[in-house]
Amino acid sequence: MVERLGAWAIELIQEMGRMLLFVLSSFAWLTRPPLRIVQIVKQLHFIGYKSTFVVVLTAGFTGMVLALQGYYTLRKFGSEGLLGSAVALSMIRELGPVLAALMVTARAGSAMTAEIGIMRITEQIDALDTMAINPLQYLIAPKLVAGLIGVPLLVAIFDVVGIYGGYLVGVELLGGNGGAYWNSIESAVDWKDVYGGILKSISFGLIVSWVCCYKGFFTRHSAEGLGRATTEAVVLSSVLILVWDYFLTSVLL
Amino acid sequence: MIKLVGVEKTLGGQRVLQGIDITIPAGKLTTVIGKSGEGKSVLLKHMIGLLQPDRGQVWVGDVEISRLKGRALNDVRKRFAMLFQGAALFDSLSVFENVAFPLREKLRMKGTEVTRRVEEKLEQVGLEGMGHKFPAELSGGMKKRAGLARALVMEPEIILFDEPTTGLDPLMAKSIHDLIVAMHQRFKFTAVMVSHEIPEVFGISDWVAMLRKGKIALMAPAAEFVKTTDPEIQEFISVSGPVALSGTASR
Numbered sequence: 001m002v003e004r005l006g007a008w009a010i011e012l013i014q015e016m017g018r019m020l021l022f023v024l025s026s027f028a029w030l031t032r033p034p035l036r037i038v039q040i041v042k043q044l045h046f047i048g049y050k051s052t053f054v055v056v057l058t059a060g061f062t063g064m065v066l067a068l069q070g071y072y073t074l075r076k077f078g079s080e081g082l083l084g085s086a087v088a089l090s091m092i093r094e095l096g097p098v099l100a101a102l103m104v105t106a107r108a109g110s111a112m113t114a115e116i117g118i119m120r121i122t123e124q125i126d127a128l129d130t131m132a133i134n135p136l137q138y139l140i141a142p143k144l145v146a147g148l149i150g151v152p153l154l155v156a157i158f159d160v161v162g163i164y165g166g167y168l169v170g171v172e173l174l175g176g177n178g179g180a181y182w183n184s185i186e187s188a189v190d191w192k193d194v195y196g197g198i199l200k201s202i203s204f205g206l207i208v209s210w211v212c213c214y215k216g217f218f219t220r221h222s223a224e225g226l227g228r229a230t231t232e233a234v235v236l237s238s239v240l241i242l243v244w245d246y247f248l249t250s251v252l253l
Numbered sequence: 254m255i256k257l258v259g260v261e262k263t264l265g266g267q268r269v270l271q272g273i274d275i276t277i278p279a280g281k282l283t284t285v286i287g288k289s290g291e292g293k294s295v296l297l298k299h300m301i302g303l304l305q306p307d308r309g310q311v312w313v314g315d316v317e318i319s320r321l322k323g324r325a326l327n328d329v330r331k332r333f334a335m336l337f338q339g340a341a342l343f344d345s346l347s348v349f350e351n352v353a354f355p356l357r358e359k360l361r362m363k364g365t366e367v368t369r370r371v372e373e374k375l376e377q378v379g380l381e382g383m384g385h386k387f388p389a390e391l392s393g394g395m396k397k398r399a400g401l402a403r404a405l406v407m408e409p410e411i412i413l414f415d416e417p418t419t420g421l422d423p424l425m426a427k428s429i430h431d432l433i434v435a436m437h438q439r440f441k442f443t444a445v446m447v448s449h450e451i452p453e454v455f456g457i458s459d460w461v462a463m464l465r466k467g468k469i470a471l472m473a474p475a476a477e478f479v480k481t482t483d484p485e486i487q488e489f490i491s492v493s494g495p496v497a498l499s500g501t502a503s504r
Contacts, residue, residue: 118344119343119344122339122341123337123339124341124342124344126298126303126335126337126341127337127341129303129330130303130330130333130334130335131330131354131355131358131359132328132330132359133358134327138358
């Protein structure tokens with residue numbers, strides 16, 4: 001049993017090392033020509049633009065349910081006027097970055113893993129190698145950059161839509177004071193909150209694209225291997241997002 | 254042109270190549286045959302550096318590539334093209350874009366010159382007018398043709414073929430073989446082919462090599478190979494009947 005535990009620990013450390021080398025090599029290739037601007041824009045379209053609908057949907061309902069729960073809780077203390085700040089701070093500091101990143105993981109991350117995994121299984125990545133084109137530069141680096149740019153933009157959309165969703169429920173539906181809603185946001189939210197949200201969103205964007213690309217790139221040559229890679233990518237990305245969220249929050253607060 | 258010296262390779266705990274010594278003659282079509290699972294594709298991938306041997310050397314011309322990486326390996330790979338078993342066409346690109354891919358990426362070619370060369374290659378492989386289609390819309394034979402066009406478009410010195418006719422019906426397999434032979438005769442590249450198509454390979458190959466138990470059991474010109482007195486090799490190549498020099502089984 002000790003031997004098995006040791007073997008597992010060694011395999012884990014080797015895997016972590018491989019992942020680190022993978023992302024560092026990919027970023028190193030970014031600096032070498034050709035610069036792959038077209039691929040970056042295509043990936044931004046896929047990761048960012050095409051995730052907008054699901055992010056807006058999630059944000060809207062998250063803001064609405066937050067306002068619903070918040071209103072009745074705050075009313076017990078006669079503090080309905082603070083609903084705006086409660087919704088906004090929750091969105092900007094936590095829910096926006098985390099939920100947007102989880103939605104991107106589920107939608108775009110799994111698709112990235114599957115796409116790259118199928119390319120691995122059907123030898124398309126080998127074909128790139130034989131044409132003396134580095135797969136990290138052509139395939140992976142643009143996805144990493146798109147994740148770093150796209151997820152923060154989606155988080156910004158998430159925050160705005162979520163705050164408006166909260167307004168819809170808290171003011172329009174439940175009869176709260178609209179002026180108090182926006183005033184409490186203005187007085188409670190400062191640049192430190194926004195900055196923290198941006199930092200989280202950038203790091204979550206890196207986590208999603210890094211993990212999902214890695215799992216796809218090293219898929220085993222079978223349908224079962226592809227299925228496992230996709231599942232592992234989504235699970236690992238989601239767990240890392242939540243774990244990193246805790247550590248980053250503890251540093252920022 | 255290509256030489257493997259004492260190449261050994263273990264994959265997944267299994268010793269696949271156990272001391273390969275083989276020299277591929279320049280400008281000739283050499284076919285590697287052997288039972289399934291002997292390591293023919295593994296051998297092929299060593300020639301282009303997709304795999305590195307655990308021991309031994311791989312020479313391409315006067316460059317030893319077994320420990321090369323990065324730019325040095327890419328410089329050697331520029332002499333090669335490869336047709337993979339499933340053609341390995343890029344799914345998100347059309348046939349035209351697949352064939353144009355090496356021209357745009359490696360030669361930074363643009364515009365009408367790309368169009369001219371791609372359409373020329375598509376015509377040579379019998380896919381004229383098919384440039385707009387995507388790989389998912391193609392049959393197996395059409396994919397192989399498109400893959401061959403992509404391999405030929407850079408006019409490489411060496412082309413590797415990994416089971417180019419696997420999965421195709423006999424008529425389609427023959428047409429792919431005929432196409433490879435025609436392109437080889439026209440462009441005079443060095444060709445290394447892995448194939449299960451016995452006895453057809455004896456009619457199209459200059460040299461034939463048989464892989465057995467991780468080593469080259471025999472390598473000879475096709476006409477001499479079929480006359481071998483090795484009983485195991487004779488049994489393998491005569492499975493469809495005694496082989497005639499035309500590459501057909503005589504009954």
